[in-house]
Amino acid sequence: MSAASAPPVLSLRGVSKAFGGIQAVQSCSFDVAPGVITGLIGPNGAGKTTVFNLITGFLRADSGSIRYKGEEIAGLLPHQVEAKGVVRTFQHLRLWGKMSVLDNVLVSCRTPLGENVLTLFLRPRRVRAEEAAARERAFQVLEFFGLAGRAQDLAEDLAYPEQKLLSMARMLATEADVLLLDEPTSGLDTESLARIVPMVRKLVQGGKTVLLIEHNMELIAQLSDEVVFLHQGSVIARGQAAEITRDPALTGIYFGV
Amino acid sequence: MAAYLAHYLVMVGIYTILALSLNLLIGYAGIFSLAHAAIYGIGAYASALVALKLGLGFWGGLVVAGAVGAFASALVAIPSLRVAGDYYIVASFGLQTVILTVFINWTTLTNGHAGLPGIPRPVVFGYVIDNPFKFVGLALALAAFTYAVCHRLTHSAFGRTLRAIRDDEIAALATGKNVVRVKILIVTISSALGALAGSLYAHYITYINPTSFTLEESIFIASLVILGGTERLAGPVVGAFILLAVPEALKFLAIPDAVAAPMRQIIYGALLILFMFVRPEGILGRLRTRPRA
Numbered sequence: 001m002s003a004a005s006a007p008p009v010l011s012l013r014g015v016s017k018a019f020g021g022i023q024a025v026q027s028c029s030f031d032v033a034p035g036v037i038t039g040l041i042g043p044n045g046a047g048k049t050t051v052f053n054l055i056t057g058f059l060r061a062d063s064g065s066i067r068y069k070g071e072e073i074a075g076l077l078p079h080q081v082e083a084k085g086v087v088r089t090f091q092h093l094r095l096w097g098k099m100s101v102l103d104n105v106l107v108s109c110r111t112p113l114g115e116n117v118l119t120l121f122l123r124p125r126r127v128r129a130e131e132a133a134a135r136e137r138a139f140q141v142l143e144f145f146g147l148a149g150r151a152q153d154l155a156e157d158l159a160y161p162e163q164k165l166l167s168m169a170r171m172l173a174t175e176a177d178v179l180l181l182d183e184p185t186s187g188l189d190t191e192s193l194a195r196i197v198p199m200v201r202k203l204v205q206g207g208k209t210v211l212l213i214e215h216n217m218e219l220i221a222q223l224s225d226e227v228v229f230l231h232q233g234s235v236i237a238r239g240q241a242a243e244i245t246r247d248p249a250l251t252g253i254y255f256g257v
Numbered sequence: 258m259a260a261y262l263a264h265y266l267v268m269v270g271i272y273t274i275l276a277l278s279l280n281l282l283i284g285y286a287g288i289f290s291l292a293h294a295a296i297y298g299i300g301a302y303a304s305a306l307v308a309l310k311l312g313l314g315f316w317g318g319l320v321v322a323g324a325v326g327a328f329a330s331a332l333v334a335i336p337s338l339r340v341a342g343d344y345y346i347v348a349s350f351g352l353q354t355v356i357l358t359v360f361i362n363w364t365t366l367t368n369g370h371a372g373l374p375g376i377p378r379p380v381v382f383g384y385v386i387d388n389p390f391k392f393v394g395l396a397l398a399l400a401a402f403t404y405a406v407c408h409r410l411t412h413s414a415f416g417r418t419l420r421a422i423r424d425d426e427i428a429a430l431a432t433g434k435n436v437v438r439v440k441i442l443i444v445t446i447s448s449a450l451g452a453l454a455g456s457l458y459a460h461y462i463t464y465i466n467p468t469s470f471t472l473e474e475s476i477f478i479a480s481l482v483i484l485g486g487t488e489r490l491a492g493p494v495v496g497a498f499i500l501l502a503v504p505e506a507l508k509f510l511a512i513p514d515a516v517a518a519p520m521r522q523i524i525y526g527a528l529l530i531l532f533m534f535v536r537p538e539g540i541l542g543r544l545r546t547r548p549r550a
Contacts, residue, residue, distance in 0.1 A: 079436070087432070087433075095425070096420065111414035114413045
């Protein structure tokens with residue numbers, strides 16, 4: 001993998017965020033190489049989800065720079081970050097439970113004409129064509145995640161592993177380049193894990209860049225190309241997954257020994 | 258009896274417009290507003306005033322009503338919908354109170370409690386709409402227009418975004434929706450439509466005063482929506498048909514007016530409580546969000 005040579009798609013420099021007296025993220029700097037899976041690991045409270053919130057605009061950094069393909073995105077609002085090409089999932093999924101599986105994915109598809117009230121009324125034919133294209137794309141994404149058969153069911157009626165897949169499907173449908181996955185495997189049994197892991201792999205093969213938060217060290221070693229180790233809001237190590245997960249000092253911090 | 262039925266249908270038309278437009282907020286966007294009677298009143302006063310003072314015709318008044326209604330609610334929506342969640346219920350309560358106070362106290366414009374008499378009958382394509390029979394057609398046509406607009410809005414990508422915002426605003430933001438903008442837009446559209454009902458009412462009754470546009474009226478309109486069912490467009494229409502029949506039914510029971518008015522309120526309240534227990538999803542129930550084929 002020639003990740004090291006390609007310019008980073010996402011790069012954080014000296015990013016800090018405090019909540020009152022608690023320094024959640026402190027002068028955090030790391031790069032995410034394009035087309036690979038980067039694992040963001042660290043003990044509970046290390047600031048992993050806060051980093052996700054900072055990148056995606058749900059929180060505003062106190063200081064530091066966050067660049068996407070060289071462009072500053074710190075300070076943008078979440079929907080503006082998405083428009084640039086960075087999307088995320090949530091640890092607690094946040095599906096639209098009362099909407100169908102298909103609608104959950106369709107919301108993420110690009111439908112600017114159908115969402116604009118003026119063109120909605122004035123350009124009915126183009127809106128219809130756009131909707132048909134979005135529907136086709138939504139079904140492709142659902143096929144990819146093996147959910148096409150459940151398209152008409154309500155999202156809240158899916159089993160938990162399928163809800164996890166749907167949250168990823170919703171993210172993939174946005175056409176963003178960089179996908180931030182917040183604990184994609186938490187709460188899953190081995191069988192469901194075996195289903196999700198290859199999908200994350202396939203996302204990258206399809207040209208996406210993945211940054212994921214993960215607690216399962218075995219999975220991290222198996223899945224990630226690179227690992228960023230976060231501790232008390234700062235990056236204390238980065239490198240190949242195998243090196244990091246085998247480093248006794250880091251595993252000591254991780255397991256609190 | 259026939260005139261009676263015609264009057265009932267005109268009022269159903271007016272309340273259908275109010276309930277449909279309010280349901281865009283309550284049912285689809287998950288925004289609860291207590292200001293819909295104020296918006297209704299703004300539509301009524303705006304079109305009455307431009308008719309009486311400027312001699313503007315029915316259609317012109319309708320457009321002015323929609324524009325003023327949209328503007329008034331946008332003024333409140335733009336600051337208050339930036340703040341998350343249920344805050345709008347308080348802001349809309351404030352809007353309702355302020356607008357009603359303006360109706361009552363800006364006497365040089367609104368004539369206060371005495372109200373505005375002598376609002377001209379609508380002239381539609383050179384045809385004077387001067388009795389309930391003729392008015393039925395106009396009221397139902399405007400209700401149908403409102404239904405069509407609401408149908409287009411809700412059965413589209415825009416409507417999908419609304420429902421996504423209702424179910425989880427944070428997730429809608431994460432998938433690139435400009436949540437604040439969409440919410441302000443739907444409040445504005447809902448108010449423009451609601452104000453049309455006011456215009457229709459003013460030209461139908463030909464006399465308006467503040468008592469038609471109180472907080473109780475806002476709650477009544479919300480009851481139509483909740484009783485009819487918020488998950489389908491037809492829900493509020495059914496709600497209007499049924500709840501407007503209550504006072505008419507009471508008239509047949511030969512109950513004195515002094516008893517009938519509070520009795521009506523008691524029946525509305527009892528129906529709401531009953532529905533919360535028996536059928537919280539409303540008469541038409543929940544639409545299992547089935548995408549169109």
